[in-house]
Amino acid sequence: MRVEDNAALWHAVREAQEVVPILVLSKNPSYNADTPRRRFVRRAITELDAQLRDRGTRLHIRFGDPEREIPAAAEAYGAGAVYAARIYDEPGVQRDARIQRALQQTGKELHLVKDRVMRESHEVLTAQGDPYKVFTPFKRRWLALSEEVARPFPDAGTMTAVTPVAGSVTVDKLGNPGYALHWVGDEAPGKRLARFLRTSLAFYDIRRDLPAADGTSKLSHHLALGTLSPRRVYWEAMDLQRSRGRSVRPAVEMFISELLWREFYYHILTAFPFVLKSSFREEFRAIPWRRSTLAFERWKDGMTGYPIVDAGMRQLNEEGWMHNRVRMVVASFLTKDLHVSWQWGERYFMDRLIDLDLASNNGGWQWVAGTGTDAAPWFRIFNPAMQGKKFDPEGAYVRRYVPELARVPARMIHEPWLMSQQDQEAFRCVLGRHYPKKLVEHAEARELTRKMYARPA
Ligand SMILES: Cc1cc2nc3c(=O)[nH]c(=O)nc-3n(C[C@H](O)[C@H](O)[C@H](O)COP(=O)(O)OP(=O)(O)OC[C@H]3O[C@@H](n4cnc5c(N)ncnc54)[C@H](O)[C@@H]3O)c2cc1C
Structure with a gap:
C-alpha cells in the first residue's frame, strides 16, 4: 500500500517495460461501514493513488475475489508476470498458490517477494x-x-500510465464512502x-x-x-x-x-500455521472457557468496573488503537478474570483494530492467555488495579477515556470501590449509577484461573 520502498513494485519496474498497479477489494458491503480501520484503509488507497500519479501512472482497482480477479486482470492487460508481496498466513499462502497455478496455465509467472x-x-x-x-x-x-x-529500495521512478480495462476502475470511481477520510491519530x-x-x-x-x-x-x-x-x-x-x-x-x-x-x-x-485455529501449547487446548456473552459484552463496551480495562476498551472502540500495556491488561482480564476464551478476544480485536495484524494479534493474545510461545507464563495474572497504579499513576489515561471518573482523585481512581458513599456523591461517581460496580472480584477470579489452568481437561 505504498510506492516508497515497495519491493514488489521495484522488481516489477526493473524487469518489465510497463507496470499496472492493481488493488483488489472485497465486494463485501461491510467494506463501507464507518469504522476507524475503514477510514484508514480508504485514506491509504487515496494516498497510494496520489503517490502513483506523482510518478505518471494510476492505481487500477478491481472488486471481487483476488483468486479470480488477478488472473483475469493479467489476461486482460496482456501481462507477462504478476508481482506481489508474500504473505504468511496459511489461507493466504494457499490462495496465492492457486493464483500462481491459474497464471501458469496461461504462461504467466507469479513473483512473490519479501516485503512484509x-x-x-x-x-x-x-x-x-x-x-x-x-x-x-x-x-x-x-x-x-x-x-x-x-x-x-530506491524509488520506482516514472511509470507509463495504462488505460484501465473493463472491470478495473480508478479511485475517483470509488465514490464517496459517506464518512470523513480522517480518524483519530491520523498522520502520514x-x-x-x-x-x-x-x-x-x-x-x-x-x-x-x-x-x-x-x-x-x-x-x-x-x-x-x-x-x-x-x-x-x-x-x-x-x-x-x-x-x-x-x-x-x-x-x-x-x-x-x-x-x-x-x-x-x-x-x-x-x-506453526495452526496457531490461528488453536493454542500453540497443546496442554491448554482443553481449558473449559466460560461462554458468557454477558461478561463478554461488558468487556467489549468498557463497562467492567475496572477503570484501566474500561479505558482501554473504550480507546479501542473510539480510535481503533490501544496502547500495548493496556492491550495486555484487557486481554488478561478477559481470559483470567472473566474466563472467556482468548479466541473471542482475538476475534473482537480483529474487528476493531486499525493495526490488525494476524500474526501479532494472535501472538499477543496467546502470550497473555499463557497458551502461546512464552516459557511458563500462565500463572502471570495481571491485577488490573495494580497495573493502573503502576503505569497510570495520576489516572490521566483513565480520565481521558472514562469521563465518569474524571473527578475521582488519583489515589482512588484505579480502585473506585474504595470510595465511601460520601466520596462517590462528592466526585459525582456513584457506583452502580454513574459507573459500574466491579463485574467480578479479582482475587476470586484469580483462584479459579489457577484451577482451570492446572487441570485444563
Ligand atoms: C492482545 C494483543 C493484541 C495485539 N494485536 C496487535 C495487532 O493486531 N497488530 C499489531 O501491530 N500489534 C498488535 N499487538 C502488539 C502491540 O500492542 C502493538 O504492536 C503496539 O501497541 C503498537 O503500538 P506502536 O506502533 O506505538 O508500538 P511501538 O512500541 O512503537 O513498537 C514499534 C512497532 O513494533 C511492533 N510491536 C511492538 N510491540 C509488539 C508486540 N508486543 N508484538 C508484536 N509487534 C510489536 C509494532 O509493529 C509496532 O508498531 C498486540 C498486543 C497484544 C497484547
Whole structure:
C-alpha cells in the first residue's frame, strides 16, 4: 500500500517495460461501514493513488475475489508476470498458490517477494535447522545473522500510465464512502516516523509503558497495512543511534526489540500455521472457557468496573488503537478474570483494530492467555488495579477515556470501590449509577484461573 520502498513494485519496474498497479477489494458491503480501520484503509488507497500519479501512472482497482480477479486482470492487460508481496498466513499462502497455478496455465509467472518482514521464517533457524519457539533466542539469532537487513529500495521512478480495462476502475470511481477520510491519530507515515525519531525515540525505554504518554511510535497500523516498510523503520532507528551515539542506545535497542516481536510472530505464524485455529501449547487446548456473552459484552463496551480495562476498551472502540500495556491488561482480564476464551478476544480485536495484524494479534493474545510461545507464563495474572497504579499513576489515561471518573482523585481512581458513599456523591461517581460496580472480584477470579489452568481437561 505504498510506492516508497515497495519491493514488489521495484522488481516489477526493473524487469518489465510497463507496470499496472492493481488493488483488489472485497465486494463485501461491510467494506463501507464507518469504522476507524475503514477510514484508514480508504485514506491509504487515496494516498497510494496520489503517490502513483506523482510518478505518471494510476492505481487500477478491481472488486471481487483476488483468486479470480488477478488472473483475469493479467489476461486482460496482456501481462507477462504478476508481482506481489508474500504473505504468511496459511489461507493466504494457499490462495496465492492457486493464483500462481491459474497464471501458469496461461504462461504467466507469479513473483512473490519479501516485503512484509525483514527476515522470513526460514532465514532464522536454530543450529538444528528448526524454527524457534521462544522469543529471546530467536532475537539473539536474528541480530547475530551476518547478512544485513536490506536497505530500503530506491524509488520506482516514472511509470507509463495504462488505460484501465473493463472491470478495473480508478479511485475517483470509488465514490464517496459517506464518512470523513480522517480518524483519530491520523498522520502520514513518513511524518509520524520522523516526529517519533526526533522527539520520542530517545525516551522510548522510559516511556513506552505509560499509556497516558505519547511514548511509542504509533506506527503499527502503517506497518500492518503496508503504508510504511519495516526496513525503513529499522534503518532510520539504527542510523539515529549511529549519529547520536551511546546516550540513545538502550532506547533504540528496546525499540528494535519490539520490531523483532513482530518478526517473531510472523516466524511463528509461518512455522506453526495452526496457531490461528488453536493454542500453540497443546496442554491448554482443553481449558473449559466460560461462554458468557454477558461478561463478554461488558468487556467489549468498557463497562467492567475496572477503570484501566474500561479505558482501554473504550480507546479501542473510539480510535481503533490501544496502547500495548493496556492491550495486555484487557486481554488478561478477559481470559483470567472473566474466563472467556482468548479466541473471542482475538476475534473482537480483529474487528476493531486499525493495526490488525494476524500474526501479532494472535501472538499477543496467546502470550497473555499463557497458551502461546512464552516459557511458563500462565500463572502471570495481571491485577488490573495494580497495573493502573503502576503505569497510570495520576489516572490521566483513565480520565481521558472514562469521563465518569474524571473527578475521582488519583489515589482512588484505579480502585473506585474504595470510595465511601460520601466520596462517590462528592466526585459525582456513584457506583452502580454513574459507573459500574466491579463485574467480578479479582482475587476470586484469580483462584479459579489457577484451577482451570492446572487441570485444563
Ligand atoms: C492482545 C494483543 C493484541 C495485539 N494485536 C496487535 C495487532 O493486531 N497488530 C499489531 O501491530 N500489534 C498488535 N499487538 C502488539 C502491540 O500492542 C502493538 O504492536 C503496539 O501497541 C503498537 O503500538 P506502536 O506502533 O506505538 O508500538 P511501538 O512500541 O512503537 O513498537 C514499534 C512497532 O513494533 C511492533 N510491536 C511492538 N510491540 C509488539 C508486540 N508486543 N508484538 C508484536 N509487534 C510489536 C509494532 O509493529 C509496532 O508498531 C498486540 C498486543 C497484544 C497484547
